[in-house]
Amino acid sequence: MSEYLLEMKDVSKAFPGVQALNHAQLQLKSGHVHALMGENGAGKSTLMKCMFGIYRMDEGQIFMDGRPVVIKDPIDALSKGISMVHQELQQVPARSIGENIYLGRYPVKKLFGFIPMVDHKKMYADADRVLKKVKLPYDSTKAVGILSTSQMQLVEIAKAVSAGCRVLILDEPTSSLTESEVETLFDIINDLKKDGVAIVYISHKMEEILKISDEVTVMRDGHYIGTWDAKTLTTGDIITKMVGRELTRLYPERENVPGEVVFEVEDFTSINPKSFRHVSFSVRKGEILGISGLVGAQRTELMEGLFGIREHSSGKIKLYGKELKVSCPKDAIDHGVAMLTENRRVSGIMGALSVSDNISISSLKNYLDYGIAINSEKVEKLVAEDVEKMKIKTPSGETPIQTLSGGNQQKVIIGRWLANSPDVLILDEPTRGIDVGAKYEIYCIIAELAKQGKSILMISSEMGEILGMSDRIMVMCDGRCTGILDGKDATQEKIMALATQFE
């Protein structure tokens, strides 16, 4: 018997213009969590898609229990006991939770003993059991579309677990989970470990990796760098191996002093009594206002209210002292307010369009000659700048955005909003899914925008990011603003105290 439940050896895979995998390898042990790490575009998802039978490898072999196997397609992978939770959510929002869990493999019953029919009763009963296992108190007959991103992600995990797998691939499973949901996921993972499941865990969150994993494999530019016992590594070690050099700074130096008040919010209250209420704050020219709080504090909802995506019942928004009526995003955009949304995959990218179109689409009016013809030279310049500044890994500007790695798609969307050069920029979790090296690039861009005099509102669930970047920090709890701290004397403890100030 092999020491490894599953082994990938010498795997290579090329796409037009990119060698995504170059003799990569991976060895998974039963009952172990194996972290797969690397910068955006390193080839992590591609390697997993080869294991799951989505891509055919150009070269390489897969062994299970020491015997060579060929994995033809995802159905074949599932039948061999391999399950995968994708980085990109792939659900059918209008269908029920139960149907989504069993999509493509509905339980079948025979009517009159011979006509095959979907056994809905069994499907929903099984689905309810799966949901219970992952501690989700939902009715499986409800449409998936009513769930939040994080809940949808948990349902995807429930779905993978329900397949009764031996190998479970989790590609950035926690990118949108709340802290308590992450705890639930870790409980599930620990149960699966006891059952001898081998888990591949892909994440850009270092603390998580060190907490949950037994081994760590690092990849760089499609190459295998090495595998280590997680206990022997520090965050710094992993970063150095991923980036190939030592990263000394996590946040850029900021010296600009905020100026006049640009954006004011007074007594802003949602039409939904459970959402944001009586929120007042202001943001100055060149200021970064961090917005902190536990998940569920209604931070995103508040920002969506200010941007005209959600309705408010009372309160005022003022821009340069003049009242700004916002009833739809266009009102906000027309007055120079932009928002980078939390759930970029659903509301952000236009998959079939090129990287270039995705960057320039919201700012094309700035690139028109005589107001009509698109000046493609200007667009090209903008795109080239973005690609260079944010180190977007793409064969060219013409590449369809959906073929980029998850993190590189995020960068394109950030580039789009920056191209619009708004006065007020709302960023909701701007570095979610972005690797450590690229995070620094994005922080530098945000700091640079502040220096240019933009007012920035930045929601972040990463304490380090909030403390490292903000001039002031507004903390929310349960729809209310519970305090605004000065960045200089804010601490994690002070923020947490305000974030848990329930009524």
Ligand SMILES: Nc1ncnc2c1ncn2[C@@H]1O[C@H](COP(=O)(O)OP(=O)(O)OP(=O)(O)O)[C@@H](O)[C@H]1O
């Ligand atoms: N279907 C595809 N067509 C063309 N290129 C692709 C395709 N899938 C991936 N690539 C390219 O292969 C490389 C590796 O991408 P991959 O998605 O594996 O990265 P990753 O390590 O998962 O990154 P991230 O952390 O950003 O998710 C990238 O350069 C990407 O653009």
Ligand SMILES: [Mg+2]
């Ligand atoms: Mg990926």
